[in-house]
Amino acid sequence: NAGVTQTPKFRVLKTGQSMTLLCAQDMNHEYMYWYRQDPGMGLRLIHYSVGEGTTAKGEVPDGYNVSRLKKQNFLLGLESAAPSQTSVYFCASTGTGRNYEQYFGPGTRLTVT
Amino acid sequence: GQQVMQIPQYQHVQEGEDFTTYCNSSTTLSNIQWYKQRPGGHPVFLIQLVKSGEVKKQKRLTFQFGEAKKNSSLHITATQTTDVGTYFCASKDVKAAGNKLTFGGGTRVLVKP
Numbered sequence: 001n002a003g004v005t006q007t008p009k010f011r012v013l014k015t016g017q018s019m020t021l022l023c024a025q026d027m028n029h030e031y032m033y034w035y036r037q038d039p040g041m042g043l044r045l046i047h048y049s050v051g052e053g054t055t056a057k058g059e060v061p062d063g064y065n066v067s068r069l070k071k072q073n074f075l076l077g078l079e080s081a082a083p084s085q086t087s088v089y090f091c092a093s094t095g096t097g098r099n100y101e102q103y104f105g106p107g108t109r110l111t112v113t
Numbered sequence: 114g115q116q117v118m119q120i121p122q123y124q125h126v127q128e129g130e131d132f133t134t135y136c137n138s139s140t141t142l143s144n145i146q147w148y149k150q151r152p153g154g155h156p157v158f159l160i161q162l163v164k165s166g167e168v169k170k171q172k173r174l175t176f177q178f179g180e181a182k183k184n185s186s187l188h189i190t191a192t193q194t195t196d197v198g199t200y201f202c203a204s205k206d207v208k209a210a211g212n213k214l215t216f217g218g219g220t221r222v223l224v225k226p
Contacts, residue, residue, distance in 0.1 A: 031211045042201060042218040043156070050211035058213075090155055100205070100212040101146065101158035 002026055004105035006091050012111045013081040021076040021108050023091030031094050032074040033058070033102065034066060036087040043090065049074055081112045117142070117204050119217035126192045127225050134220040136185040136202035143207045145178055145185040146214065151198045159200075194224050 004025045013019055023032065030051050035043040045058030049068040063085060065077045074093075078085060088109050092102040117138050126132045136145065144163045148156040160169055162178035162185060169176045173196075175188040189196055199221045203214040 033213075040221070043216040045213065045215075048211055048213060056211070092156075094212050096212070099161065101161065102148075102156075102212075102214060104155040104157070107155050 004091055004093055004103050006089075006105035006108050008108060009106065010109045012113065013078075014113055015082060017081050018077070018079050019081065019110075020078075021089055021091075021110075023074045023076070023093075023105055024072055025074075025091075025093040025103070026072065027093060027095070027103065028071070029093035029095050029103075030071075031096070031100075032068065033092045033094075034064070034074065034076045035090045035092065036060065036085075037090060037107075038087050046076065046089075081110075083112045086110060086112045117145075117202055117215060117217040119200075119202060119220050121220060122218065124220055124222045125225060126189075126196075126222060128192055128194060130192055131188065131190045132192060132222070133186050133188045134200055134222075136187075136217050138183050138204065141182050142185075142204045143182075144205050146203045146205075147176055147185075147187055148201045148203065148216075149198050150201065150219070154198075156201060189222075192222075192224055194226060197222060197224050 007022045033048040034046040047066040052071040055066045067075045091105040094100045094102045146161045147159040150156045166180045167178040173190045177186045199219040201219045203216045206213045
C-alpha cells in the first residue's frame with residue numbers, strides 16, 4: 001500500500017499561472033481533504049470531500065477549486081496563482097469508522113513568484 | 114466554528130528532561146487527536162482520546178483528556194532528540210459531515226543535546 005501520494009513534490013509558479021495538484025489514496029477512504037501549511041503555522045483546511053462527486057469548502061477556500069471524479073483521487077486547482085498561495089499543501093484521507101485518524105500525503109511545496 | 118489553542122508555541126527542552134504541551138478549547142470537545150510532524154515531513158497520527166479524563170500512554174508519551182473535555186495535554190518524559198518536531202492537537206467538528214478536523218497551531222519542540 002502506498003497510502004496517500006501527492007504530485008508534484010515541488011513547483012514554482014509565476015503570478016497568474018495555473019496548476020493542478022493531484023492526491024491519490026489506495027485505502028478506499030471516503031473522505032479526503034486539502035490543507036495548506038504556512039511557515040511556523042498549523043494546518044488550515046482548504047476544501048474537503050465526503051465522497052466521490054462531492055466537495056465542500058473548508059476554512060480558506062478562496063482562490064482554489066477541487067474535484068473528486070474518482071473515489072481515490074482528489075484534485076486541487078489554482079486558476080490564477082498569487083504569492084499569498086506560496087505554501088506547503090497536504091492532502092489527507094480518512095474512513096468513516098470510529099477511528100477516523102487522518103492519513104497525510106508527503107506534501108507539495110509550492111512557491112509563487 | 115470551534116477552535117483549539119495550543120501552548121506553548123515553542124518548547125526548547127534539554128535532552129533527558131520532561132515537558133508538557135497543552136491544547137485548550139472554550140467549548141466542549143467530542144474528542145481530541147494528536148499528531149506529530151517531523152521537520153520537513155508530514156503529520157502522522159499519534160493517538161485519539163474520547164472519554165472524559167481519559168489517559169493513554171505510548172512509551173514515554175502520556176496523553177490526557179480533561180474531565181470537562183475542554184483541554185488535553187501531551188507529556189513527554191526523558192526527552193530524546195527523536196522527539197524533535199511539531200505536535201498538533203485536533204478535534205472533530207461534530208456539526209460538519211466528513212470527520213472534519215480543526216487543528217491547533219502546534220507546539221514546535223526543539224531538543225538541546
